[in-house]
Amino acid sequence: MLTPVIDEDGAPFWEYAARGELRVQTCGACDEPRFPPRPCCPYCQSFDSTWRRVSGRGRIWSFVVPHPPLLPDYAAQAPYNAVLVELSDSPRIRLAGNVVAAPDAPLDSVDPARLRIGAPVKVVFAEIDGITVPRWLLERG
């Protein structure tokens, strides 16, 4: 699997994920969340930021079901789903991820027919190749 190539701005996201926490960079001055992380606030230009913990609940904004040709590790699990989840706490923040049957389950562990835009999901974390990534479970909605 591809592990994230982490930059200085994104590092806190992955450090919190390793502790099982989903956090979003938030302006220390005007309180607006922003994603992807960046050095300063696009709304007020402040360089102060905090990382606010969010509920980990959201809804599927869109999804694709990739089929080969793909990189080998992904081809082995294809067709799988890749989703964008709009966070309930911060609708402007949409996180890419995968809906799985259990945190450590393969990427194709949920029938794509069960996915729909607007479906509620909640975050879980899985350690993959030494790095903790957020994943998503379908909730009853």
Place this chain on the structure above:
Amino acid sequence: MGVAVLKDRTAIVGIGQTPFARHLPESEKTLACRAILAALDDAGIAPAEVDAFASYTMEETDEVEVAKAIGAGDVTFFSKVGYGGGGSCATIGHLAAAVATGQATVGVAWRSRKRGSGPRPWTNTSAQLATPGQWTRPFGLLRPADEIGMLARRYMYEYGATRDHLFNVALACRNRANQNPDAIMYERPLTREMYMTSRWISEPLCLFDNCLETDGALACVIVSAARARDCRRRPVYVHAAAQGLPAQHHGMVNYWTDDPLSGPAWTAARHLWKQADFGPADVDVAQIYDAFTPLVPLSLEGYGFCGRGEGGAFTEGGALETGGRLPINTGGGGLSEAYVHGFNLITEGVKQLRGDSTAQVPGASTCLVTAGEGVPTSAVLLRT
């Protein structure tokens, strides 16, 4: 200076291309030189007169190599526009600005690619950009088709666009390619059944929603309008040019703005029409960047041919075909002529306004050409 300072001040006077194929034996550099020399020959201009070059990123042949190979003179202007296929039309805009402001006299823009026989960019796992790749690639959003497919599904959900609408786009391009002996899909018709039963690439996008993988090169020559009158071929004037990088845009994975379905086309279009003497209703033929079919309805909306959310419905009733409301991609486009990062759309626009396209729109005098929607983009309006 007003926004219209470039208006009709420069013209494309030469175009050139190599054959298009899945595999060509020559190097990208050689193909680039062949296309450029063909374009200069078409214009009747000696290579030693070239003093400006413009290209766009993911081009492996740089202007130093091209200039020394073709025997260019002293070069006083060169530029390379970022973001891959979004830069195609910007090369024309940059050269038009350079020539109109006296920084150069003969400009060459080109694109050379061996995408058909070379490696696919998305398989390069080491070169993933830290931002935003860390937020998408680990989750299996690997290829451009996956990235655009995400926006396409949301677009279909929000506005009721259907796979039939996407098929209409693929079909219009294929039908025009069937008329173009240079097109890879010449003599290879497409049917609705073929489309609907083809294999998935990234649901909701199937095989025929994706552009070709092609080897080939193309080039254009730009000079002042005054000089153009003495050239060998009928001048095609650069009426307006614009680039577009919208606020809070993120490139291919434009998932984090308030409105991800209102992309760079809208930004480029606002500036483009502000400069122009005519509007969308006066465009005779359009060449719309079609790396993926859903980019076409999104662009139709962005450039003002229809309202927001109406791009799918616009494709109905043969609107995009010859004789339709807006014939598009009359050489076959990236979907069916060749995928050369959109440069064939520019040369096809020139052919239409010269009156020698293989799918000629009778009396065409205005043409919109667009670059990649989904990345920071560009567009030009051409006129006779």
